[in-house]
Amino acid sequence: MQRVEYDMTNLSANTQAILMLVSPLIAGGSTERKLLLTHREYTNLVKTLQQIDSQPADLIDREKISDILNTLEKHQFDQERLSRLLGRGMQLGLALEHWQQRSIQVISRADDMYPQRLKKTLQYLAPALLYVCGDIALLQKGGLAVVGSRHVDADLLEYTRNVGEIAASADCTIVSGGAKGIDQAAMQGATAAGGRVIGVIANNLETAVMRNRSDLLQGRLLLCSPFDPAVRFEVWRAMDRNKLIYALSDIALVVESDVEKGGTWQGAVEQIQKLKVVPVYTRTSGPDSRGLAALRRLGAHSWPEFDDIEDLRRFIHDIRKRDKNPDLPLFSQQTTPAIDSSGIVVDSAYTEASIKSPEQPNTLTIGESATSPESYGPPTPLPVSQEESRLAPRQEQSWGDQLFAHVEEIILQLLDELGPLKLEEIATYLKTTKGHRGQTAQWLKRMLDAGKIEKLPKSRYQGTESNQMSFSRPLTESDTSSIAPVTKQ
Structure with missing residues (x-):
């Protein structure tokens, strides 16, 4: 490094x-x-x-x-x-x-080193900015994006590690988000096999760098983020970086997903229905998944489940050939704009078309208010089509149950990213007023009863599985001794 x-x-x-x-x-x-x-x-x-x-x-x-x-x-x-x-x-x-x-x-859209595939x-x-640690050349090479849920069983983690190993053997870079569960399993499988990995981090890039020094030094790992390296966790950031994971790859594999909720679902649907940057595939072996079945109904492809390294290598090669030939059907037929040396689009017709949309008219000026200070902003949820709503089997849920499912996911992500938290800290992140802290306590009790979280001494809560932002090995004492504690802002 x-x-x-x-x-x-x-x-x-x-x-x-x-x-x-x-x-x-x-x-x-x-x-x-x-x-x-x-x-x-x-x-x-x-x-x-x-x-x-x-x-x-x-x-x-x-x-x-x-x-x-x-x-x-x-x-x-x-x-x-x-x-x-x-x-x-x-x-x-x-x-x-x-x-x-x-x-x-740090590199900006105006720099020659900025990955052209993103532009x-x-x-x-x-x-506008990318914060990077590692071999920047990896950002130009593409690879296989592997994404999925945080909370999955041991069999799916083993499956995902095997995908990472096969990709490494086929000289294909793994691109993922570094989150607990599927993301980390894919990255660990690739690094264990001596492969290359790109981790697109949503928060605390500094911490991830310190915890993965060995792989960074050996040139096997690149970590990048569109957000300030010390920025704290927020759900919208985790969802917003999904488009980068897809854009830095040639093809994407979704190993597991919920239906109509969660970052994996939203990122995949955004890719299938809106951005269409790369073809999206879903796991076909192993246990059935309602989420993956729903994604296939929306247009995702079935993953061929490669056992032979050469077959995977040829498959990736064919995908890259399609990318160079827009007449082939897997990709959208978007025109590439002319961009000058400062990163500015100079094709005015394209500029107007690319920024205006019915949901986001091109009238906002710098003096107007906005929801987020970062280069990205909180994403707009993508609606599921009426056909998908009709076809997808689901259990009827009350509004309260739907709200709880959403809050539960946010709390689990908070505990994954920030470690044990007290009730008051969780309520602060949820922006619950003091008069309604009892509602947060009820949600936590429900999660305790379901075994999703556990209570520690000093009235702190943590997820039932530990989260380490390490993509190849457990933390060592030398790692943790040099890491500044994350400030819970």
């Missing part, structure tokens, strides 16, 4: 400006949450800069900034807000020094 040498001269001016516009720069100090540009706000800013023959770097050019800010104000952008963001130079310097010590590199497939949905 090569140490990253940062200074303000070898970081591109575009990336410096983008960092100050959209990144919280947590390591450099605190930034007011609502101050940062959202992905949509940043996209609108980039469009306007392109129209006036400028780029983000011009916003930190002393000779140009005054005129550009005045021009942007005429386009309804908040000049004071932009000035406050661009005045965070000291905070940026401290953050860069902090990341350098942890061998974390090509996600276009304006590609994150």
Whole structure:
């Protein structure tokens, strides 16, 4: 793992400006949450800069900034807000020094190192920034995305590890999200067989780097995230990074999924029905799965279940050939936009089509409110078709049961990512008011009775299975001694 040498001269001016516009720069100090540009706000800013023959770097050019800010104000952008963001130079310097010590590199959409496959497939949905530790060249190579539920039985974990091993033997990179369960099993199987792995992390990239130093040093693992390396867990971030897992791969395998809920389901449905970046396959051997059957009804394919390494190698090769030939049926027929050296789309017709939608009109300006400060935002749930609703067998649930199922998933993810928490801490994450803490207590009791969580001394709760963000081996004492505790913000 090569140490990253940062200074303000070898970081591109575009990336410096983008960092100050959209990144919280947590390591450099605190930034007011609502101050940062959202992905949509940043996209609108980039469009306007392109129209006036400028780029983000011009916003930190002393000779140009005054005129550009005045021009942007005429386009309804908040000049004071932009000035406050661009005045965070000291905070940026401290953050860069902090990341350098942890061998974390940051690249922006304007950099040559930014993976072209993200620009090509996600276009304006590609994150403005990527925080990376490992061999950046891996981001360009594609591979097999393996995704699935967190809570599965031992047989499915063993199946998934075997998929990772076969992929490694076929010289195919595994791409996954690093979450407990299926994700980690696929990554562990690949690294154990000497294969390559890309982990797309939704939070606490710093912690993941420290816990996986061995594989990072050996060049077998790359960890990346579209979010600040110290950012805490939030459900929307875990769901939002799903599109990156698919976009960095050539083909995707869903090993297990719930029906109509959870990040695995939402990510797969988004891919099948909306983004259509890669073909989505589902496991066909082993126990039946309502979730996988529902995905197949929506358009997912049945996984051939390869035992022979050469068969898998040929299969991946054929998929890549289809990707180069848009006349073949597995992929969507989207046009690739022209992108200039600063990462700005220069095909105006494409730009308008790519940003406007009935749900998200292209009218938001920087002065308007937004739901999230990051380069991405909380995802809009994808509706299931009426046909799928009719076909999918399901048990009738009361509104209370449906609400509990959703809350239970969030609580389990919180405990997975943050470790044991007290009732008050869980209630705070759920944004439950003090007068309604009793409802949180009832949910926790129900989960205790179902064996989903257990109660520890000092009134703390944890999931019944431990979660270690390690993709090849258990943590050692040397790992944990050098990891700063995660702040529960």
